[in-house]
Amino acid sequence: MIMNYCNNCGSKIKFGEVPGESLPRYFCDQCHTIHYENPNMIVGCLPRWGDRVLLCKRAIEPRKDKWTLPAGFLENGENVEDGALRETLEEANADVDIVRLFSVYSLPHVGQVYLMFLADLRNLNFSTGLESSDVRLFTKNQIPWDQIAFTAIKFTLEKFFDSTSQTNGEAILGGYTKY
């Protein structure tokens, strides 16, 4: 995140040690605001219909024309399930029922965490949303595996179709970088 000026008082902000903080922080020595930077959540669904899953072809950058599951940034004022349902509606006009949390995938190098929910499609009345140029159902073998937009989405799809990684319902934890 860009951090040059204090968004409270407009003064130039500094970066460094702050009393009571274990990590260096952006801070304002005029109004004493500490500017925390925290990771963002991306919430979405893995909508299934029989042995097929719904994917969206991205109409926008980044990764235009690649395929993804419907997902996006959680907004202030919504809970994680509602955010996942909203994104599924926005990107695929798809009505789903959430079954359970399926995967949690951390991307610490970019400050993102994906929360992906397994969901059942209520019907086949889905269609492209503003950010999608195509929406389709794919079996495991039909999925364009080399055309998946994001690492976390590929991870989620692989785990879904890999019977050896099926858990008893536990959310599958993953991440791009492990320490």
Next chain:
Amino acid sequence: MIMNYCNNCGSKIKFGEVPGESLPRYFCDQCHTIHYENPNMIVGCLPRWGDRVLLCKRAIEPRKDKWTLPAGFLENGENVEDGALRETLEEANADVDIVRLFSVYSLPHVGQVYLMFLADLRNLNFSTGLESSDVRLFTKNQIPWDQIAFTAIKFTLEKFFDSTSQTNGEAILGGYTKY
């Protein structure tokens, strides 16, 4: 979050409709930065030892002297499991092994989401950290139920001890406000 000045260029920022955005946003019409506000993640552990769980008495505000599970804000650059382990070490000097994700609790009115991991204590060499004045193990009946610091923590403890809400390993979803 306080949003008066652009933290990129220092100009006064505005709030309202922005082309391409479905929600009103804070934006700067000098440097054209959109200032997104997103919920924060709080990550922590539910450390268990036999039929007891570890709680920390808070040494700091908010909710000083109330009891809580070790948890805190996820930092940039760490994955969710590492954040939960770090908080458990910082607040209780406790070494644990994460078993699985136990609960996901949304607080949309304050823009927070808790991710709490069930964890096994490796040993009983825990002690107070900087933010705790006491750290103890409690059975279900010993827990000071009316002295729990946060709603999400109380929810997590209740679900853990309530045999009727035990799932087959699924993360339990909850939230302070449902829409």
